Amino acid sequence: MSPTDPSAPAAQRQRTGGDLVVESLQALGAQTVFGLPGQHALGLFDALGRSPLRYVGLRVENNAGFAADAYARRTGGIAPLMVSTGPGALMTLAALQESAAASAAVLAIGSQVPVAGLGGGRHGYLHELPDQSAAFRGVVKSVHTARTHSQIPSAIAAAWKSALTAPHGPVWVEIPQDVLLAPTAIPVVTGLAADPEELPPRPELTTVAADLLTDAERPVILAGGGIVRAGAEPELRALAERLRAPVATTFGGKGAFPWTHPLSLQSWLEDRHTTDFLEDADVLLVVGSGLGELSSNYHTFRPRGRVIQIEADAGKLESNHPALGIHADARLALRALLETVGAREDDTAPARVRALLDCVGERIASQELTLEQDVLAAVREALPPRSPSFWxxxxxxxxxxxxFDARHPNTMHSAQGAGGLGYAFPAALGAAVADPARPVLAVSGDGGAMYSLAELATARQYDAPVTWLIVDDGGYGILREYMEDAFGRATGTELARPDFAALAESFGVPAVTSAPERLRDDLAAALAAPGPSVVVLPARLRMFAPTHLGDSPTQPGHSPTQPGDSLASES
Structure with a gap:
């Protein structure tokens, strides 16, 4: 009997390279690991099975990556992800791309072929890639390798520090199969130093920014996902109220600023009225956003005033617009601004905000989109205020x-960072692991749902409190609409699909087929029940039409509604 055989008595078993990985994660504070085993990673999973770490296994590596992504977002910490070589490793790439776009700290650990097969050595191993880590370098924040036992703790610690240093992001660690399996004489890893580096702002830059904001006539703030990741919501609100500056939130920054606050422009960034409002600011403070495609209304945004951009990712700083660029963590930079910025008196700001939202509300009301508004309102009413949702x-x-009024920060998440399908349900499972006492909502179309059906088994296995809303419109609805608008017809968008409710029940997951008028009650009942559930809504929804470049807002007061009233406002 081999001393590394898991069936050997505990007294006879020797520690292995896999134990060094697990001990390093424990020493750094990890509690939960996501993943899926494979042949080259068995030494890693054997050690995991002998540790106190909680393991959550999903059915597809990509979905395991999405679950880890959501766990990292919800906890603000690290989510370890363990997978095998070759196909298993490559299956995580789409999930890691989303984590990179959303700055989620996923620590992915993959096995490799034995050392003899690396660097042009022996060939023909199962799952072998000429340079596996090269596939990850353009996706993750950093790549780390360990080819000996002595390198493992340091590689894990370096990856941990990289993932948690602002901006957060995914990292990749790979270790050969034989290194994971071989007995080790290295002492048990009991302590590792991997404190993330802080990213404070340069004081001379925040002084200039504070002066510009204090002297501005029409300051506006655009708050991105960096606010949420940094936990800078109190500082954002304090600064906005001191400056009397209206605040719009990006789609990644949902919940960063109260939706119904008199200074809240909400999140109507795909609207020319909002784009005009941002352009008209004489000083625009952009915090935690790179002003990318979605946040800039598909690059139609043309600021006429001075832009101040606070961004932890140096690659995004001033990448789309000239600005006073401040490379810093959002919370530290806003605190520095609050130390020196002066208070402004401006009683007109709430009225200007309301006028803008009235214009948006009037435009939406003119498009006969009652079904869409009712469905979204039903979701908001059914979802408990602090329950997270994944879209x-x-x-x-x-x-x-x-x-959608997220009501609280770090509660609404979507795959809009990278734009891949299949994110919502496995991500919701990861969020449920992070906080099993709170129900979680996942929202998918029928096309996206097909990517994640295998995880119904995961939901049942772990009894996860996740309700999955599947809006079934018979295909890839948004692509259908894009193609019909652009080409007059859609190709490749219509799909055969299963009876989702019957399929869910075959996994032992309760399911109901709903209707728009029953959706609120059906969702509320499902979210209140223990364990997983599925709600299917057969409906063909339409997108609202955006205004065009050059359109100007109508005069305020023409519409009695604003989006927050009719679509999903907190009462």
């Missing part, structure tokens, strides 16, 4: 980006 790339999610 796939589907028409209802596109509505939610603009119109």
């Amino acid at each position: 796939d790339m589907t028409i209802l999610a596109y509505w939610a980006w603009s119109a």
